[in-house]
Amino acid sequence: MPRTVQITFDCGDPAALAAFWAEALGYQIQSPPPGFASWDAALEAWGVPPEHRNDASAAVDPEGSGPRLFFQKVPEGKQAKNRVHLDVRAAPDLQGDARMAALEAEAERLSGLGATREQRFEPEPPMGAGHIVMRDPEGNEFCLD
Numbered sequence: 001m002p003r004t005v006q007i008t009f010d011c012g013d014p015a016a017l018a019a020f021w022a023e024a025l026g027y028q029i030q031s032p033p034p035g036f037a038s039w040d041a042a043l044e045a046w047g048v049p050p051e052h053r054n055d056a057s058a059a060v061d062p063e064g065s066g067p068r069l070f071f072q073k074v075p076e077g078k079q080a081k082n083r084v085h086l087d088v089r090a091a092p093d094l095q096g097d098a099r100m101a102a103l104e105a106e107a108e109r110l111s112g113l114g115a116t117r118e119q120r121f122e123p124e125p126p127m128g129a130g131h132i133v134m135r136d137p138e139g140n141e142f143c144l145d
Contacts, residue, residue, distance in 0.1 A: 006068045014071035018057035030058040087145040
């Protein structure tokens, strides 16, 4: 039986990182449970103290086809290079100059949201289509592909 996948990020500011990735991917912050107008109202009703209300957040695909992204607060900062990373498919059907121009435009947009650009890799046919390595606002590596 196939399984669904949730991608979990350890981070320092779950709400901010969830907002970044929601905007980056066209996702939305997960709605509060039924019966609550907001997450703050739900957390208040559940007795979660204010200092723990940003311990977790989630972003979801509004169409329900992509994986849920879950963000959990951890005390330590990022220490080393990611062993697993996301590839944001910003130009999957483009090649050459058109592909790299689309990736550059997306890198600029995400930089405006708090991402940082690391390195551009030029197309190297036949295997390499070209990509740009970025970091999210907490330093997690991802690629624009």
